[in-house]
Amino acid sequence: MENYYQSSSWTDFSDKVSNDSSFIVPWTIPVEEIAEDTATTVYTSHSQAEKRRRDRINAQLSALRELIPTSHKMDKAALLKSAVEQVKDLKRKAAEISKAFNIPTEMDEVDWDRPQDINPNGSRQGNDSKDKIFIRASVCCDDRPEVFTELIKILKGLKAKHH
Amino acid sequence: MENYYQSSSWTDFSDKVSNDSSFIVPWTIPVEEIAEDTATTVYTSHSQAEKRRRDRINAQLSALRELIPTSHKMDKAALLKSAVEQVKDLKRKAAEISKAFNIPTEMDEVDWDRPQDINPNGSRQGNDSKDKIFIRASVCCDDRPEVFTELIKILKGLKAKHH
DNA sequence: CCATACACGTGAGTC
DNA sequence: TGACTCACGTGTATG
Numbered sequence: 426m427e428n429y430y431q432s433s434s435w436t437d438f439s440d441k442v443s444n445d446s447s448f449i450v451p452w453t454i455p456v457e458e459i460a461e462d463t464a465t466t467v468y469t470s471h472s473q474a475e476k477r478r479r480d481r482i483n484a485q486l487s488a489l490r491e492l493i494p495t496s497h498k499m500d501k502a503a504l505l506k507s508a509v510e511q512v513k514d515l516k517r518k519a520a521e522i523s524k525a526f527n528i529p530t531e532m533d534e535v536d537w538d539r540p541q542d543i544n545p546n547g548s549r550q551g552n553d554s555k556d557k558i559f560i561r562a563s564v565c566c567d568d569r570p571e572v573f574t575e576l577i578k579i580l581k582g583l584k585a586k587h588h
Numbered sequence: 589m590e591n592y593y594q595s596s597s598w599t600d601f602s603d604k605v606s607n608d609s610s611f612i613v614p615w616t617i618p619v620e621e622i623a624e625d626t627a628t629t630v631y632t633s634h635s636q637a638e639k640r641r642r643d644r645i646n647a648q649l650s651a652l653r654e655l656i657p658t659s660h661k662m663d664k665a666a667l668l669k670s671a672v673e674q675v676k677d678l679k680r681k682a683a684e685i686s687k688a689f690n691i692p693t694e695m696d697e698v699d700w701d702r703p704q705d706i707n708p709n710g711s712r713q714g715n716d717s718k719d720k721i722f723i724r725a726s727v728c729c730d731d732r733p734e735v736f737t738e739l740i741k742i743l744k745g746l747k748a749k750h751h
Numbered sequence: 752c753c754a755t756a757c758a759c760g761t762g763a764g765t766c
Numbered sequence: 767t768g769a770c771t772c773a774c775g776t777g778t779a780t781g
Contacts, residue, residue, distance in 0.1 A: 472760050474770070478665070479758070485668035492675045494734065500756060502641070505648030508671060511734060512655045515678035522685060571657065574673060633754090635775050641756070642773070663771060 486504065490496050493507045564576070649667065653659050656670045727739070 469760075470769090471762095475760070475772095476758085478771075481665040482668060483758095485665055485672060488672045489668065489675070492672060492679070495738065502644040502648055502756095505645060505652065507734065507737075508675070509648060509651045509655060510737060511675060512652070512671070512678070514734065515675070515682065516655070519678065519681065571670070571674060571677065574677075575658070632775075634777095637755070638757095638775070639773085646773095 486501060489508055490499075490504060493504065493511055496504050496507055499507065649664060652671055653662075653667060656667065656674055659667050659670055662670065
């Protein structure tokens with residue numbers, strides 16, 4: 426335990442986060458800068474992995490801070506609480522609006538066809554199209570806010586399966 | 589270090605969370621149930637406080653899990669990432685709608701007056717009203733989703749200042 | 752002093 | 767097996 430380097434304090438970077446949007450992980454310090462021969466600073470791969478995990482969580486926490494107003498100088502629990510309130514309010518409001526304008530949100534449906542002479546305005550129409558299959562798919566479902574993200578994920582999964 | 593009680597593992601309560609909405613803090617174990625005379629289980633007040641802090645954060649994390657679909661069996665970082673996507677999507681959608689129906693979101697304004705013979709339909713109109721001042725305030729601002737919460741907070745702050 | 756909030760490394764699980 | 771989670775207690779800074 427004595428030979429471990431320990432960053433002697435943590436620093437509040439909330440102000441930097443608010444001003445610089447490219448600021449992601451505050452406390453990544455290059456190891457070679459702090460190496461001293463008086464104490465052979467040994468990092469376990471375990472502790473490094475754990476630090477990476479903490480950094481990932483804190484990066485998302487910082488991202489959340491930028492989305493929630495007046496959330497700087499809140500502690501983690503309060504920030505998270507504001508986040509759930511935010512999501513609840515936005516969802517409730519979205520539901521009210523779609524009810525007020527009675528936008529239909531029924532009948533999930535998936536359809537597809539294979540048009541024979543498709544002429545897409547993009548590229549990828551030349552020689553390499555002979556070993557590709559074009560399918561046009563249409564999806565109709567409740568427009569949940571994450572539906573696009575999920576579709577992307579599913580399509581990437583299909584691509585991966587085809588190897 | 590040897591005399592400390594250590595809960596030997598952490599458990600995945602995601603299924604319980606999904607079925608029981610009153611489920612908040614999974615891993616609070618009554619201390620008297622695990623007390624053994626073979627090891628005098630000593631909790632520092634420090635470690636207890638830290639546990640309370642962790643529990644508060646994790647409770648909000650569980651609340652967030654219930655709001656985000658398909659977020660069970662995600663780790664903390666992924667859950668948080670989905671949360672920020674969710675908030676971004678909802679905010680973007682709300683902005684699109686208010687732009688499509690051009691709802692005016694301008695001119696923040698605060699006004700107030702002191703009506704002389706106000707007759708509120710609630711209570712608190714009898715003897716104790718002689719040392720109270722009634723002020724009617726009206727606020728007009730952009731209807732951010734958290735505006736009501738913030739108003740409550742500000743009003744409570746005013747009450748606290750008046751002691 | 753006391754309380755609170757954070758990063759850290761570690762033990763112990765899962766896959 | 768190793769790579770990945772998580773809870774835990776501790777050191778440390780801040781009010």
